[in-house]
Amino acid sequence: MKIGVRVPPVGREMGFAKFTKWLAENGFGAVDVSGMDQETRDAVKAAGLEIGTVDVMQHVAKTLSPDEKERAEGVSLFKKQVTELAGLGAKRLFLVLMPKDGARGRKANFEIWKETWPEILAHAEANNVCFAIEWWPGGAPHYSSLGCTPEMWRKMLAVCPSKALGFCYDPSHLARLQIDWMRALHEVGDRIVHVHAKDTEILPERLYEQGTLGASFGVDMGFSEGYWRYCIPGDGVVDWRKVQARLEHVGFNGVFSVELEDYRFWKDGEAQKQGLLAARKHLAQFVR
Numbered sequence: 001m002k003i004g005v006r007v008p009p010v011g012r013e014m015g016f017a018k019f020t021k022w023l024a025e026n027g028f029g030a031v032d033v034s035g036m037d038q039e040t041r042d043a044v045k046a047a048g049l050e051i052g053t054v055d056v057m058q059h060v061a062k063t064l065s066p067d068e069k070e071r072a073e074g075v076s077l078f079k080k081q082v083t084e085l086a087g088l089g090a091k092r093l094f095l096v097l098m099p100k101d102g103a104r105g106r107k108a109n110f111e112i113w114k115e116t117w118p119e120i121l122a123h124a125e126a127n128n129v130c131f132a133i134e135w136w137p138g139g140a141p142h143y144s145s146l147g148c149t150p151e152m153w154r155k156m157l158a159v160c161p162s163k164a165l166g167f168c169y170d171p172s173h174l175a176r177l178q179i180d181w182m183r184a185l186h187e188v189g190d191r192i193v194h195v196h197a198k199d200t201e202i203l204p205e206r207l208y209e210q211g212t213l214g215a216s217f218g219v220d221m222g223f224s225e226g227y228w229r230y231c232i233p234g235d236g237v238v239d240w241r242k243v244q245a246r247l248e249h250v251g252f253n254g255v256f257s258v259e260l261e262d263y264r265f266w267k268d269g270e271a272q273k274q275g276l277l278a279a280r281k282h283l284a285q286f287v288r
Helices: 009-014 016-025 038-047 068-087 106-126 150-159 171-176 181-191 204-213 240-249 269-283
Strands: 002-006 030-033 050-055 092-095 130-133 165-169 192-197 199-202 228-231 255-259
Touching: 002 050, 002 269, 009 016, 009 269, 016 030, 016 038, 030 038, 030 255, 038 050, 050 255, 068 106, 092 192, 106 130, 106 150, 130 192, 150 165, 150 181, 165 181, 171 181, 171 199, 171 228, 181 192, 181 240, 192 240, 255 269
Parallel strands: 002 030, 002 255, 030 050, 050 092, 092 130, 130 165, 165 192, 192 255
Antiparallel strands: 199 228
């Protein structure tokens, strides 16, 4: 296992090659990339890092469109992208299953997923790549992302148990949704292909004030809806020692990628670096 990073703004400010060098110098072993080309591969290799995941969000919404013609176009474009990335050596492709029209509801959009995604998954499997599906539920008011709850995982796997159907384990999303983040590992641990090392702090007084509806009059901190906030590993409810142990037990040997969404470390580039280092320090106790 390695500790990696999902690139925050400071990485773009520094320039990718310089940022990957900084990561290597500070004990990180991997980096997630927003796209992949020869220049990106060379920079990662020169720094001695591994690529954690490659983002593939460009065509997802089209594959989940209510319009039949747009869906067909989306599937074609997505399969082409998978082929190209596989040719460049990509292994894990990161995405959020955000439908074109979230207002239709998750059930209706899942019916579209059933039509389009088995073909995409079969193509990915044939190209020896897998998807790391993110568990972010999407934004208010619809929270329309597919694949972010156990009931949806079960439906997806029942329709298409392809080996290419993998998940990005991010317990911060489960914690804010009041879903047992440890039980999830017992249910789909063998499907975890990547980890986002991000935590959630539950704020009891605000939970009392707002319930799970969230703040009515705005929030006063970033990456929050009022009664919860995202934070670095070690500052929230997740027991990362237990997470690592369970993943090791099921044979996971991938990347714990720090996703920095903690407002306390967001002021500027130096603050972001400090946040990454603090997260790594906590994870390094367990990730081996």
